[in-house]
Amino acid sequence: MARKKIALIGSGQIGGVFVQLAAARELADIVLFDILEGVPQGKALDIMEASPAAGHDIHVQGTNRYEDIEGSDLVIVTAGLARKPGMSRDDLVTTNSRIMRSAAVAIRENAPDAHVIVISNPLDVMVTLCHRITGFPKNRVMGMAGILDSARFAAFVAMELQVSVKDVHTLVLGGHGDDMVPLIRYANVNGIPVMYLLEKKYGAEKAMEVMSEIVKRTRYAGGEIVGLLKTGSAFYSPATSAMAMAEAILKDQKRVLPVCALLEGEYGVNGYFAGVPCVVGANGVEQIIELELNREERTMFDESVSHVKAMVDNLSL
Numbered sequence: 001m002a003r004k005k006i007a008l009i010g011s012g013q014i015g016g017v018f019v020q021l022a023a024a025r026e027l028a029d030i031v032l033f034d035i036l037e038g039v040p041q042g043k044a045l046d047i048m049e050a051s052p053a054a055g056h057d058i059h060v061q062g063t064n065r066y067e068d069i070e071g072s073d074l075v076i077v078t079a080g081l082a083r084k085p086g087m088s089r090d091d092l093v094t095t096n097s098r099i100m101r102s103a104a105v106a107i108r109e110n111a112p113d114a115h116v117i118v119i120s121n122p123l124d125v126m127v128t129l130c131h132r133i134t135g136f137p138k139n140r141v142m143g144m145a146g147i148l149d150s151a152r153f154a155a156f157v158a159m160e161l162q163v164s165v166k167d168v169h170t171l172v173l174g175g176h177g178d179d180m181v182p183l184i185r186y187a188n189v190n191g192i193p194v195m196y197l198l199e200k201k202y203g204a205e206k207a208m209e210v211m212s213e214i215v216k217r218t219r220y221a222g223g224e225i226v227g228l229l230k231t232g233s234a235f236y237s238p239a240t241s242a243m244a245m246a247e248a249i250l251k252d253q254k255r256v257l258p259v260c261a262l263l264e265g266e267y268g269v270n271g272y273f274a275g276v277p278c279v280v281g282a283n284g285v286e287q288i289i290e291l292e293l294n295r296e297e298r299t300m301f302d303e304s305v306s307h308v309k310a311m312v313d314n315l316s317l
């Protein structure tokens with residue numbers, strides 16, 4: 001059986017880390033595309049030259065020609081500007097929308113049967129554009145943000161409780177913005193509610209204060225890294241989060257993952273993308289799982305989605 005084929009549209013910080021992670025897993029042959037001449041070719045050659053030491057037998061090609069993504073099973077879009085200090089994700093919309101329009105047309109023309117994972121920001125808007133312009137069915141176009149945001153939430157919980165990250169499970173829903181919705185009620189350490197463990201450690205009142213700080217840090221985690229790096233945004237954690245989605249699709253893993261998916265009535269939302277728990281497998285977004293949200297969670301979710309709606313409704317196609 002021929003190896004699967006992944007195309008990266010955008011060979012920058014996230015694209016480069018993703019390729020190394022995918023090569024280490026021998027997940028698929030990979031085509032790295034970028035408009036910068038030399039960058040995709042150089043990174044591809046570097047990964048190929050690492051292969052004897054790394055022990056991975058996959059082929060990685062760098063290109064500036066969209067034609068070379070032909071027949072990809074999976075396309076991952078990271079093309080676009082990243083934030084600089086002081087910028088919001090929304091500040092990227094004009095430039096990255098133009099980039100997404102060209103990328104989506106190229107995907108439609110060269111990889112018409114591919115699944116597409118969009119990473120570029122503002123994520124919820126970019127995945128909407130990609131879906132509209134490719135015309136692909138909703139199960140084959142998805143955005144990566146919820147896994148990253150949930151991982152950040154879990155990392156901060158693990159740091160606070162000093163437990164293994166392997167045992168911390170969290171969910172963040174809604175848009176990939178500062179109003180994202182970390183679900184405190186669902187946060188657990190191998191089934192033990194995080195709030196129970198925080199209350200044991202601090203008592204009820206301080207436990208809520210500690211959790212509020214964790215939620216706040218989760219919401220602003222992207223900006224925290226942009227402020228530290230000054231030259232761009234996070235790339236290890238986004239690339240690793242996208243890998244979970246890519247692997248779930250290419251290995252038909254039926255993972256339950258927070259994914260930016262097109263809602264058509266679920267959660268009371270119709271015709272907009274938002275981060276919700278999904279079953280991800282060979283057919284992409286195979287199922288959307290509807291949670292029972294309490295009043296506070298529903299209010300936060302609706303507020304987060306209304307921000308996405310405002311951005312999307314301002315788009316021309």
Ligand code: TXD
Pocket residue numbers: 009010011012013014015033034035036039078079080081082083092096099102103118119120121122123144145148176232233234235238
């Ligand atoms: O969780 C999430 N979804 C976010 C996504 C997490 C972190 C970063 N997020 C966004 O991903 C970020 O705000 C950016 O919009 C994208 C990519 O971030 P990255 O850090 O990889 O940016 P780079 O290093 O600038 O890489 C972008 C590449 C760069 O090599 C450009 O030359 C290329 O995109 N680029 C293009 N490629 C193809 N086609 C066009 N038109 C194009 N324009 C730029």
